[in-house]
Amino acid sequence: MSLAFYYFLSITAIYILMSWALYLPYRVGQLHFMSIANMAICGYFGAYAAKSWGWPFALVLLAAVGIGGAVAFITSLAIGDAPCFTVVIVGFTYIFLIKTVIENWDLLGGTMGFFGIPRVKGLLLITYSIVFGAGFLIHRFDRSALGRAASAFFVDRDLAKSSGVDIKKLGMLLQTFSGILGGLCGVLYGFLMNNLFPEFFTFGMVGTCMTMLFVGGYTTMWGVLVSAPLLWGIPLLFPPEIASWRIIIYGVLLIAVLVIKPEGIITRKLVYNAKKKLFGRTKRTS
Amino acid sequence: MEVFVAQVINGLALGSIYVLLVTGFNLLLLVALIIHFSFPQVVVFSMYISWIVLKATGNNMLLGFLAGVGSSVLICVATAPLFQRATRKRRGVDINTTMVISLGIGMIITELLSHEFNEGFPIAFPENVAGRKALVQFGLISISEGQVYALAAGGVAVLAFFLILYRTRMGRAFRAIAEDPQNARLTGIPVLKTGILSYALTGLLGGITALLLSILLGSASAGLGESVALKVLAVSIIAGLGNLKGGLIIGILLGVLEALTQGYLSGSWSNAVVFGVMLIVILIKPKGVFGGRL
């Protein structure tokens, strides 16, 4: 496997996980950018733990789940059912704070970056196992009663509430899951690149994942699987001068999708029809 | 003590800029019915435009100012149809869509500023423009021209804005739409056209704010838009979305808080402290201290 392809596959997987991390809370209309802050937190923690304390990779992954989940959970106690606007601001503020902390902490390398993260054998396999695992869990969630109540949220907020679901608990669950995914992304990214820079975990990342989510289609989990490889891979085929316009093109695409076809490429209707063709009659809509 | 007073004055000037930005944001929220996350970034972009014009015309202040205002109004009005298309198509989670669209706009502006303008380096405004000359001095306390302008212009702009809102036909239409868009439509107010007017007015506010920021800060960078945007948005949450008077109070308070922490802590940590405080306030009261819509 060529090196370029290896990196392409790995980073695509990370973007898939991160976009799923945005997909989940958006089921109830919340844009939870805090997961990117979690990515930074767990990424740096894992990197430091492995390099300076010699933690094995498995332990680092576990720590990512724990820390990412805990931070997201505690915050969700306050904003589990907050309006989207509030959630977005909280997310951005966290990102900003974490970035400031990292940049001013020499222990973490500051703006120069953190280097020397140990290599892990079979990282690609581990990464995709996590992708499959997460995808499986998300799929189960989407088909559960809870998941369907969540998707009703977009159509009619009050109807969803009256179906007996506790919106706050649902929001907390989704946000926590999102935080865990974010933490895992951070660790996977750090051990893939073997170094970390604070500039990576900021609004560029937010914009990229948002574009992937909305262009792919935010109503189903499959949208991201299509948009992430395409949006990440296609710019790589171009010479560097054009590639530096990547984020700007993402911005344009994002706006275009929202104005022209807000549901994105992969819509629920598409998924339903595809399932019918592949598996015959489905028992219920997903 | 002198540091304290000096910083309070600084804070008032800074606060009046936040007030202008929050007011523009609220105007778009109440009348155009959108959430424009990146309004402050449009303002910073206008600062860059006026800087370019200043360089090209040898520091002609009038042209620079007009360029800044012009670009702000142009961008706001040009992006209006994007927002309107999004709010018209679907029901329900409309306002979230406008939020994401504005985030997209912000993304584009920030990337442009970090790569294409001045090779991504921060820009600095020439001395005489920046008005850093001290006007008055009591010991450590010096009030610069810039601060006087910022405070005065900020005050005038806010006053003029409220006058427009409460004493003119257009302002009446704005308030009607803000209270009940459907009812306003019934009354025969062209809601869509009036919405576009509000974009223009916000653009004007933005242009003035760009001028004041140039005078007060004397420089701008790609990241400035993001950090200012975040603060302005936090102000609007804490004050309550759409709450004009609340925005006035909290904007000034934030400016003073920020200036005071800057006086006693070093640069980026003071920012962190300010954000930390805002975060805690938001977490305690996610729906706003004074309450508002949403």
Place this chain on the structure above:
Amino acid sequence: MVRNDGKPILKIKDLSVSYGHINALKHVAMDVNEGEIVVLIGSNGAGKTTVLETVLGLNRPDTGDVLFRGKSLVRKPVDSIVRSGLFLVPEGRGDFSSMSVSDNLLLGAHHNMGDTEDKFRLVYDAFPVLEERKNQVASTLSGGERQMLAIGRALMSSPELIMIDEPSLGLAPLAVKGIFDILARLNSEGYTILLSEQNAYKALKCAHRGYVLETGTVALSGSAEELLGKERVREAYLGA
């Protein structure tokens, strides 16, 4: 204000309106002649509000046409229709409760800001209580006063046709009497009025003609006396 007496100022032809799958109006036809008071009677959901809102341009009809002084209103934007000389006082008054009485009135004149002094004079003469309260916020007025404010706002637009949706709704009996007296007086001054009412008796007493709407179609029509005399109308609608 009265021009060619007796000619239909508003003509509704074969109007069908649906909300999604619900057919709210089916082939409704009615006229309003200059200088008349015409009443739409019907129970909740019969379609009275739909008729008025469609005339104003809030809904797009599936079929049919609405002609105002011979010109079609269908497909025109609401503000253009208001500028043509129609005004709707919606169910529930439609005043802006956070704004003052005078601001509310000024909103009525939004399209025609000339002679506001004269217009204010007109409204305050008709409703002296509004002049007393002209700087008060609308939410502090009583139900009857708010209805007067709503009608006053309509007057400020110098309309040729005033449409009112359920003027007596939520008002105390004394206020109801007051409102209908006012409507009769305005009509005598030349205003053409189209109103919808559940309180059929009072409405028919002051109207020239009426239409009875049942589940989206015109069940009965005729002069006010005829309708008052009909068994069917008496049984179904002449309650309160």
